[in-house]
Amino acid sequence: MPLDLSPAKAAAMEEVLRAMRDSNVPLRRPSFSNPTFWSRPLISTIAVPLAADTVWSDILTVNGLSGYSGMVTGYVATAYGDTSLAATRFRIIYNGSHVDTVDFVSSVERNRESATLFPTFPQATFFNLLSDKDSLTIQAINDGTFQQLVLCAFYGWYYDNSNQAERGSLGELTDA
Amino acid sequence: MPDVPTTDRLLRSLMQARKDFSGRHSIVSIDLKLMTNRQPVIVIQATMATPPSGFPTAMSLKLDKGAPFLLPIHWRYVGKKGNEEMWGGATPVTNRLVTETYPGASQTPLLQSGQKDPEAKEDEYQLSIPARLPQFVLPNYWAKPFDVEGSVCIPFYETRYVAYSFKVPATSMVIVNGISYQFSNSITLLEQFTIEIARDLDSLCTFYDLMASNAVDPAEQYGFAGHYRPAPLYCRFDHDEQIIVRVKVRGLYPFTHTGADPLGGCFTVMLHGWMSSLMDERDGGARPIDMGEFNDIALGDG
Numbered sequence: 001m002p003l004d005l006s007p008a009k010a011a012a013m014e015e016v017l018r019a020m021r022d023s024n025v026p027l028r029r030p031s032f033s034n035p036t037f038w039s040r041p042l043i044s045t046i047a048v049p050l051a052a053d054t055v056w057s058d059i060l061t062v063n064g065l066s067g068y069s070g071m072v073t074g075y076v077a078t079a080y081g082d083t084s085l086a087a088t089r090f091r092i093i094y095n096g097s098h099v100d101t102v103d104f105v106s107s108v109e110r111n112r113e114s115a116t117l118f119p120t121f122p123q124a125t126f127f128n129l130l131s132d133k134d135s136l137t138i139q140a141i142n143d144g145t146f147q148q149l150v151l152c153a154f155y156g157w158y159y160d161n162s163n164q165a166e167r168g169s170l171g172e173l174t175d176a
Numbered sequence: 177m178p179d180v181p182t183t184d185r186l187l188r189s190l191m192q193a194r195k196d197f198s199g200r201h202s203i204v205s206i207d208l209k210l211m212t213n214r215q216p217v218i219v220i221q222a223t224m225a226t227p228p229s230g231f232p233t234a235m236s237l238k239l240d241k242g243a244p245f246l247l248p249i250h251w252r253y254v255g256k257k258g259n260e261e262m263w264g265g266a267t268p269v270t271n272r273l274v275t276e277t278y279p280g281a282s283q284t285p286l287l288q289s290g291q292k293d294p295e296a297k298e299d300e301y302q303l304s305i306p307a308r309l310p311q312f313v314l315p316n317y318w319a320k321p322f323d324v325e326g327s328v329c330i331p332f333y334e335t336r337y338v339a340y341s342f343k344v345p346a347t348s349m350v351i352v353n354g355i356s357y358q359f360s361n362s363i364t365l366l367e368q369f370t371i372e373i374a375r376d377l378d379s380l381c382t383f384y385d386l387m388a389s390n391a392v393d394p395a396e397q398y399g400f401a402g403h404y405r406p407a408p409l410y411c412r413f414d415h416d417e418q419i420i421v422r423v424k425v426r427g428l429y430p431f432t433h434t435g436a437d438p439l440g441g442c443f444t445v446m447l448h449g450w451m452s453s454l455m456d457e458r459d460g461g462a463r464p465i466d467m468g469e470f471n472d473i474a475l476g477d478g
Contacts, residue, residue, distance in 0.1 A: 045400045
């Protein structure tokens with residue numbers, strides 16, 4: 001339907017549009033899409049030797065922060081040596097459970113441009129640590145013979161979120 | 177403070193000047209302007225380079241009390257018309273007709289005998305509003321890039337040194353979204369260090385890194401950050417807050433050094449981000465200084 005407005009209504013519409021155009025309405029993305037004013041950085045890194053073993057070891061754990069939710073948007077999980085030869089495998093544990101939707105293909109390098117080139121860079125991911133009781137862990141296992149140095153990192157931000165809907169559900173866009 | 181004429185008095189002077197001078201001495205326009213020091217002035221634009229001899233340089237305005245106010249008259253030579261001035265040396269352009277083209281036969285809809293040509297759909301009405309995101313999300317119009325560097329000498333292991341410190345100006349806000357660093361030749365392969373970023377007394381984050389490579393390029397020597405790929409992070413520093421970056425070299429894992437072990441050399445840190453101006457009201461940002469009691473709501477505090 002074409003808009004069929006009287007001149008008076010059209011003028012009112014113009015005025016509304018003008019007000020919206022010139023107004024100073026802060027639009028904000030949800031706290032789990034972008035950091036907010038009160039956000040704090042989440043950056044945790046480690047470089048630690050990993051002995052050959054038959055069990056998985058916790059390498060790096062990031063916990064929620066009291067009063068905040070944590071948004072993890074990037075990770076690094078790589079071996080210092082040539083990953084295709086290092087025989088190390090990684091996996092991600094969320095609140096004690098293996099996250100099987102994140103499949104680290106062993107011997108595939110995802111955090112460096114070549115086996116010897118540094119620095120590492122994060123791959124994008126999406127984990128929301130909804131409260132300070134939640135935790136995210138990178139585990140690794142060394143299937144080889146020799147000790148390996150592994151480099152792991154989490155990147156993201158903590159957001160101060162007193163918004164109950166946002167804290168409890170990822171599906172709600174409550175403050176966009 | 178000397179008496180100044182009212183706005184009405186100035187406008188009457190402008191009308192007087194227009195009455196007196198318009199159409200004479202190749203004058204193009206006569207306007208009332210404010211100079212940067214707020215001094216009012218009559219600006220006369222003319223195609224003659226200099227005013228004729230005896231042309232007044234000021235108007236004397238009588239005030240209710242005190243000495244008369246001298247309203248200066250500035251003669252401004254405008255030369256040729258603006259377009260000629262700007263484009264005089266350009267290649268002349270001749271207008272030409274644009275030939276319209278039509279889709280090929282394959283794109284023409286097949287019509288049944290007697291069927292009318294299809295008509296375009298009705299106009300769609302769309303509402304388009306520019307969204308202004310807060311300046312802690314994106315730099316605002318008046319923002320400047322914030323790419324700064326700080327250096328410090330590091331005489332000992334296991335000792336925190338302030339490598340960079342900066343107090344954000346009262347009218348600005350800084351977002352740091354990347355960090356990279358390098359050492360002089362002081363640390364050796366696989367030695368580790370911690371980087372700490374603090375806002376005033378509040379330590380925002382501390383993370384480890386190591387000298388991962390003996391590459392010649394210092395941008396490729398460290399495990400988690402390099403100048404080509406700064407480590408991503410998000411740190412907001414509001415006006416009057418202090419940005420502090422500290423470094424502590426720990427050495428090889430497991431860390432056995434103490435603060436008495438000499439190290440030497442220097443450390444350089446580079447921060448990347450932007451510095452927004454808090455003086456602009458039209459950026460959609462919410463700032464403590466202008467949001468009043470709604471501050472926390474607008475800042476996303478729920």
